[in-house]
Amino acid sequence: MRALVVTPGVKDSIRLEDLERPTPASSQALLRVREIGICGTDLDINQGFYGQAPPGSNYLVTGHESLATVESIQGSSRGVSKGDLVVPTVRRPDTCINCLSGESDMCLTGNYREHGIKGLHGFGSDYAVSDVDFLVKVPSELADVAVLLEPMSVAEKGVFQAFKIQERMIWKPKRALILGAGPVGLLTTYLLRLKGLEVVVTATRAKDSAKAQLAQRAGAAYVNTSEQPLQSLGKFDLVMEETGVAEVAMQATRMLNTNGIMCFLGIYSSTEAPENIGDFYKDVVLGNKTFFGSVNANIRYFRIGLKDFTEIENRFEGVLCDTISARISPEEFRKAYTPTKDNIKTVIRFGN
Ligand SMILES: [Zn+2]
Numbered sequence: 001m002r003a004l005v006v007t008p009g010v011k012d013s014i015r016l017e018d019l020e021r022p023t024p025a026s027s028q029a030l031l032r033v034r035e036i037g038i039c040g041t042d043l044d045i046n047q048g049f050y051g052q053a054p055p056g057s058n059y060l061v062t063g064h065e066s067l068a069t070v071e072s073i074q075g076s077s078r079g080v081s082k083g084d085l086v087v088p089t090v091r092r093p094d095t096c097i098n099c100l101s102g103e104s105d106m107c108l109t110g111n112y113r114e115h116g117i118k119g120l121h122g123f124g125s126d127y128a129v130s131d132v133d134f135l136v137k138v139p140s141e142l143a144d145v146a147v148l149l150e151p152m153s154v155a156e157k158g159v160f161q162a163f164k165i166q167e168r169m170i171w172k173p174k175r176a177l178i179l180g181a182g183p184v185g186l187l188t189t190y191l192l193r194l195k196g197l198e199v200v201v202t203a204t205r206a207k208d209s210a211k212a213q214l215a216q217r218a219g220a221a222y223v224n225t226s227e228q229p230l231q232s233l234g235k236f237d238l239v240m241e242e243t244g245v246a247e248v249a250m251q252a253t254r255m256l257n258t259n260g261i262m263c264f265l266g267i268y269s270s271t272e273a274p275e276n277i278g279d280f281y282k283d284v285v286l287g288n289k290t291f292f293g294s295v296n297a298n299i300r301y302f303r304i305g306l307k308d309f310t311e312i313e314n315r316f317e318g319v320l321c322d323t324i325s326a327r328i329s330p331e332e333f334r335k336a337y338t339p340t341k342d343n344i345k346t347v348i349r350f351g352n
Pocket residue numbers: 093094095096097098099100104106107108109110111112
């Protein structure tokens with residue numbers, strides 16, 4: 001079978017290889033992969049920044065965002081049967097108290113494994129395997145967009161956690177700022193628009209770019225921060241930081257309303273901060289402000305995301321479809337690894 005593999009730690013080692021079809025263990029389903037989505041994590045793995053092959057393997061099959069058809073499964077397991085359309089989650093638990101409680105996204109030890117990232121082969125191949133407990137069944141109406149469910153789960157977790165934390169008081173958020181209009185930023189935009197918030201999305205693309213148009217179609221305002229400075233946008237009750245740029249994140253920490261909350265979703269590189277930190281801390285205290293980080297998502301967020309996909313399709317017709325900017329064949333994989341300016345989400349299609 002065809003498989004997109006990397007040698008972890010080796011820069012630009014992404015290649016298409018012919019591998020043996022995997023054999024599922026008794027707790028696993030064999031999946032016929034329909035498509036995978038490529039994200040920044042995949043590009044970082046191909047840069048050699050991270051990625052870990054399964055024990056005994058010197059390569060890692062890539063791909064953690066996927067949509068597949070169940071090829072074989074033992075009986076009918078957890079309501080999933082042969083022929084069903086499914087999205088497998090990414091992370092597999094270890095034995096810490098959070099993992100054992102179904103919260104592997106809150107793993108205490110870091111000893112979890114992740115398909116296509118850490119210690120488990122991914123889904124970027126004609127066939128793949130996943131534990132049956134981590135398959136989310138997808139209705140056929142969502143087949144064209146369900147490959148976006150993994151990035152959606154990340155958006156869902158960040159937003160859910162923000163609202164959960166804010167149960168510490170009476171909180172009626174009105175304005176939300178989303179920094180970054182990548183796929184997760186756009187999915188967060190659709191989600192917060194569903195929740196009825198006034199949403200401002202910022203990025204450095206032109207106002208007529210595809211990303212800007214998608215934000216606007218969901219009723220959000222789009223601001224090109226190359227033209228209009230961030231600080232001119234006023235204050236917000238909720239800030240979702242999805243650029244991964246430390247300077248942008250730092251500027252935005254000053255843009256919260258009293259009782260506001262900011263969620264960090266990026267991976268930041270080391271950056272010195274020439275800030276008056278005393279004034280910042282004072283502002284945090286006197287304004288009851290909260291800052292928190294969010295990573296990964298457990299299966300509950302995938303399920304919430306699936307429900308919200310239906311709602312988003314009803315409210316903002318076609319935005320999910322159009323968030324997928326290109327579908328290419330596995331043989332054209334280089335295109336996904338050298339994204340152009342107009343790229344939003346490239347999907348690699350293995351089968352139907
Ligand atoms: Zn754990």
